[in-house]
Amino acid sequence: MRVAIAEDNPLLRDGIALLLAEHDIEVTAAVGDAEALLVAVAADPPDVAVVDVRMPPGHVDEGLRAALAIRATHPQVGVLVFSQWVETSYARRLLSEHAGHVGYLLKDRIVSTGEFVGALQRVAAGGTALDPEVVRQLLATPAADAGLARLSDREREILGLLAEGRSNVAIAERLHLVERSVEKHVTAIFTKLDLPQARTDHRRVLAVLRYLRS
Structure with a gap:
């Protein structure tokens, strides 16, 4: 498996890269902003891109917008959003517009490296990996079906x-x-x-x- 990382916190970015290396996962790029991630994915598409939500320059939703762009232009590349923030509108778009190859995990709820690596493997294989809290917030205001x-x-x-x-x-x-x-x-x-x-x-x-x- 080949993974690109977009995380503006250098300590966390390096930590994720080291973790993946310990599991024999190749890191194709480790960048600090969404624009650099888009360039890296276009140059050498990985199996999965790990993306934070709020990244430079605005620290608002740059990561999620990059995730949507990657899924639209590189459908073979999975996206695992890894953040402390739940942005339900973007999460819903990711899931509704691009079935499979999508994950959304919360940083403070990952309890083991195996859980994180397992989520990456599911996303790379075409599945989904969603934190229960993300699911709960997405379902907070259900409509009739x-x-x-x-x-x-x-x-x-x-x-x-x-x-x-x-x-x-x-x-x-x-x-x-x-x-x-x-x-x-x-x-x-x-x-x-x-x-x-x-x-x-x-x-x-x-x-x-x-x-x-x-």
Whole structure:
């Protein structure tokens, strides 16, 4: 896996680079602002770009705007937003406009290096990795969705865990269920959301997007 890092705090930037090196992950670029990240990605596209939200020169939303630009111009490059801030409007756009290859983690909630590296691997593979707090804020003001309204409490709980990027095995362990039971619930979710199986669509991602948009 090859990763580019955009973080304006030099200590944190160097720390992330060292962490990735310890896991045999190549760092293609480690820069301090969003513009430098865009240049680096264009010159040598990585598998994933790790991006802070607030970066020079304005320290407002430069990182997230760069993340959206990367997903639009380099769809093969995943983006993992890594910040202490939750910007729901940008997060919703990232998830709704670019299904898969997207993550959003909060710095102060990462408890292990394995968790961070695992999130990178999911994003690189085309999946999602969302902090539960990000999901909570995205769902703070849900709108009506007839398909979602048909879901049972258990199915909504499982769909929320899918939105965090968890696998069926991880969900089964979290909810103390057998994996086969989780598989049946996930299939029921697809049915109630009218998501038929198709070669060109990833139903898990589509279900999560429905959940977040609501």
